[in-house]
Amino acid sequence: MTAELVLQPYVKGLAFPESPRWHDGALWFSDFYMRCVSRATPDGRVEAVVEVPGQPSGLGWLPDGRLLVVSMNDRRLLRLDGDSLVEVADLSALAPAPCNDMLVDGQGRAYIGNFGFDLQVRAPFAATSLIMVTPDGVARVVATDMHFPNGTVLTPDGRTLIVGESYGQRLTAFDVQADGSLAHRRIWAQLHGKGVGPDGICLDAEGAIWLASPVTREVLRVHEGGEITHRIPTSDQAVACMLGGADRRTLFVATGRVLVTPEESLAQRSGMISSVCVEVPGAGAP
Numbered sequence: 001m002t003a004e005l006v007l008q009p010y011v012k013g014l015a016f017p018e019s020p021r022w023h024d025g026a027l028w029f030s031d032f033y034m035r036c037v038s039r040a041t042p043d044g045r046v047e048a049v050v051e052v053p054g055q056p057s058g059l060g061w062l063p064d065g066r067l068l069v070v071s072m073n074d075r076r077l078l079r080l081d082g083d084s085l086v087e088v089a090d091l092s093a094l095a096p097a098p099c100n101d102m103l104v105d106g107q108g109r110a111y112i113g114n115f116g117f118d119l120q121v122r123a124p125f126a127a128t129s130l131i132m133v134t135p136d137g138v139a140r141v142v143a144t145d146m147h148f149p150n151g152t153v154l155t156p157d158g159r160t161l162i163v164g165e166s167y168g169q170r171l172t173a174f175d176v177q178a179d180g181s182l183a184h185r186r187i188w189a190q191l192h193g194k195g196v197g198p199d200g201i202c203l204d205a206e207g208a209i210w211l212a213s214p215v216t217r218e219v220l221r222v223h224e225g226g227e228i229t230h231r232i233p234t235s236d237q238a239v240a241c242m243l244g245g246a247d248r249r250t251l252f253v254a255t256g257r258v259l260v261t262p263e264e265s266l267a268q269r270s271g272m273i274s275s276v277c278v279e280v281p282g283a284g285a286p
Contacts, residue, residue: 005232007253007274011040014271016256019059019070019101019200021286022244027252029273030056030069033262037069040273042245050080058102060110060286062135068110072098077110077133089139094131101200101240103152103161103286108135109180111142111161113149120259125167132180142182143174151201151240153209154285162188164198164211171198171209171222189226196220200240200254205283210251212238214258219251230278236270243282251278 011017015033022028026039028049037049037056054071061067067080068088075092076099078085088110091099095114102112109132116128130143143149147168154161154176161182162173171189174182188209191197195215202210208223214237221230236255244250256271257264265271 005230005251005276005278007232007234007276009272010044010252010275011046011273013269014256014273015262015265015269016239016271017254017273018057018240018256020240020242020244020252020254020273021059022242022248022252022282023061025246027242027244027273028059029254030059031271032056032072032256033265037067050083050085052078052085055098057098057100058110058112060102060104062104062108063106068102068104070099070102070112072100075099075114077102077112077137077139087137088135089133089137091131091133091139094129094139094141096126096128099131101150101152103154105154105176105180105285106158107180109133111152111163113146113152113163116146116148122259130163130182134180142180143185146172150199151211153201153203155203155207156284162201162203162209164201166197166199169197171201171211188224189222191222191226199238200242202241202243202251202282202286203284204243204278204280206280207283208280210241210243212241212253214239219253232276234274236272242286243278248282249278249280250275 054074058070077088097115129141132142148166151164169191173188175184198211240254
């Protein structure tokens with residue numbers, strides 16, 4: 001372990017922030033219950049980008065710079081064309097429950113997870129699939145038997161995709177094939193400890209992964225095989241993290257309260273994004 005890292009507030013007063021992404025000199029994020037995608041400039045000023053009535057989650061960008069947004073509750077992938085959202089793909093036939101996080105690769109292929117069951121009413125667990133959508137809107141399943149596929153990263157060479165399985169308490173790696181298919185599935189790191197499980201994740205230049213663990217209220221830095229080098233406590237449930245800033249050495253951490261109603265989240269506005277400087281910069285995507 002190295003010296004203790006302490007998070008500092010970056011953006012306060014959010015309902016439930018998710019999917020932070022550093023893009024074009026700003027931190028972009030979804031606020032579930034505000035139903036809005038926003039961006040925060042380096043001075044902490046927040047600008048609304050687009051409203052997503054179906055509740056926004058995963059964010060990414062096509063090679064031409066257009067924004068892709070996961071619309072959770074109606075299980076669609078949307079694209080921002082100018083000021084208007086248009087449907088790229090309807091995922092309702094492939095995703096049995098709300099869609100969530102997403103990674104978009106350099107070719108514009110979007111890898112999207114989904115809950116697999118109704119988390120809000122605490123329905124029984126059910127395994128589900130990881131879906132890939134091509135830029136022209138063709139959607140197909142690329143991995144099955146996923147235990148709540150959530151945060152996803154891609155190595156800098158574009159050859160390895162790593163997915164956090166929240167209910168599997170593990171990070172799972174795949175080889176990426178030329179057509180975007182996934183092969184050679186293996187456990188990248190099995191996480192141990194009661195309640196430790198990955199939500200949002202990001203990759204650094206040493207090949208380690210930072211992961212947000214909601215139940216244990218912390219973010220952890222993990223090497224392949226499971227060695228934990230850093231643990232940073234959070235005041236609320238940590239749901240996502242991202243390495244950004246001009247040198248990609250700022251770790252942004254989104255926190256909120258899982259399993260509260262939208263009305264409670266809007267009333268409390270206890271969601272926030274915090275930050276801390278780290279030694280190793282971010283790498284790969286997102």
